[in-house]
Amino acid sequence: MGVQAEIEFPVIEFRSADLERGTDGWHRLCKRVREACETFGCFEVAYKKISTEVREETFGLMKELIEVPVERKQKNASPMPYHGWVGPCNQVSLLYEGFGLGDASNYDSVKSFAQLMWPDGHPRFCNTIHTMATQIEELNKLIWLMLIDSYGLGEKWESVMINYKTLVRFMKYMAPPPGEYERGLFAHTDKPVSTIICDDHVSGLEIEVNDGQWIKLSLSPSSFCFVVGDPLKAWSNGRLKAVNHRVMMSGDKDRLSLAAFAIPVEGTIIKAPRELIDEQHPQLYKDFNFMDFFLFAFSDPAKHIDSGEQLQAFASLSPPISN
Numbered sequence: 001m002g003v004q005a006e007i008e009f010p011v012i013e014f015r016s017a018d019l020e021r022g023t024d025g026w027h028r029l030c031k032r033v034r035e036a037c038e039t040f041g042c043f044e045v046a047y048k049k050i051s052t053e054v055r056e057e058t059f060g061l062m063k064e065l066i067e068v069p070v071e072r073k074q075k076n077a078s079p080m081p082y083h084g085w086v087g088p089c090n091q092v093s094l095l096y097e098g099f100g101l102g103d104a105s106n107y108d109s110v111k112s113f114a115q116l117m118w119p120d121g122h123p124r125f126c127n128t129i130h131t132m133a134t135q136i137e138e139l140n141k142l143i144w145l146m147l148i149d150s151y152g153l154g155e156k157w158e159s160v161m162i163n164y165k166t167l168v169r170f171m172k173y174m175a176p177p178p179g180e181y182e183r184g185l186f187a188h189t190d191k192p193v194s195t196i197i198c199d200d201h202v203s204g205l206e207i208e209v210n211d212g213q214w215i216k217l218s219l220s221p222s223s224f225c226f227v228v229g230d231p232l233k234a235w236s237n238g239r240l241k242a243v244n245h246r247v248m249m250s251g252d253k254d255r256l257s258l259a260a261f262a263i264p265v266e267g268t269i270i271k272a273p274r275e276l277i278d279e280q281h282p283q284l285y286k287d288f289n290f291m292d293f294f295l296f297a298f299s300d301p302a303k304h305i306d307s308g309e310q311l312q313a314f315a316s317l318s319p320p321i322s323n
């Protein structure tokens with residue numbers, strides 16, 4: 001089925017005045033964020049706290065990164081899914097290239113990455129990317145806090161908040177041959193807890209709104225897209241939707257995007273708070289170690305399972321258990 005434009009995709013502006021926890025503005029935002037994540041599994045967040053300068057500078061630096069010789073790109077290697085460099089290939093797409101930078105709000109990690117790519121360690125890259133990653137991490141925490149508050153769990157937020165590191169992926173999608181509409185990234189649901197994406201204003205990201213109906217997002221210059229991943233769906237006992245999304249390329253421009261993924265620290269157990277489990281909402285998923293699920297999703301047996309069904313295959317409790 002084709003791309004549909006008339007569905008109203010949620011765009012939520014985070015004005016500084018509304019970001020003070022407990023205010024009316026905050027509660028209004030919490031409600032909208034929750035509704036968007038329950039209905040669409042993602043939303044566009046307009047957030048001016050991350051300056052246009054940092055953003056533009058980031059995309060400028062990504063263009064430099066793309067130019068690095070392939071022998072150095074290959075040094076960005078990791079056995080962990082999402083964490084290393086992937087060049088154009090049939091498994092992903094011939095249009096795709098992506099780099100992984102783990103724990104990106106930690107200056108030393110950014111430095112180690114930059115040292116692999118450039119002999120002088122590119123200090124400007126380190127400063128800008130560290131700033132960008134730290135600010136996106138802050139935005140992600142804010143959104144999690146809104147979700148926690150929206151479910152009335154604010155008082156115990158510390159015990160339900162998941163500890164995580166931010167993994168940044170820098171991605172480039174090549175323009176397809178003239179007149180073509182081609183896959184840049186296959187349809188999937190995210191395996192990290194949540195993701196924040198921004199691009200250089202060349203659209204390509206599409207989300208599935210109903211079975212088989214896709215909408216293309218065009219993010220505004222100060223916007224990011226927040227995406228619910230499978231573990232966040234499990235945490236919410238199925239209330240939040242892990243949205244199926246993909247990248248499709250058309251036109252003659254290459255696209256750059258940056259995704260910041262929330263990767264829980266070693267040993268984190270994904271577990272729905274007991275307040276989210278009752279007779280009307282029986283427990284849908286067993287408690288699970290994030291890393292077990294993450295590795296399962298990229299294992300050989302899971303490759304035959306549709307991305308959106310992997311959580312079900314790994315963690316579903318059937319029959320569901322009521323509290």
Ligand SMILES: O=C(O)CCC(=O)C(=O)O
Pocket residue numbers: 169171185190197199204205245246247257258259
């Ligand atoms: O590049 C994008 O816009 C989306 C990337 C994405 O969905 C992913 O890497 O999981």
Ligand SMILES: [Fe+2]
Pocket residue numbers: 188189190195245
């Ligand atoms: Fe994704």
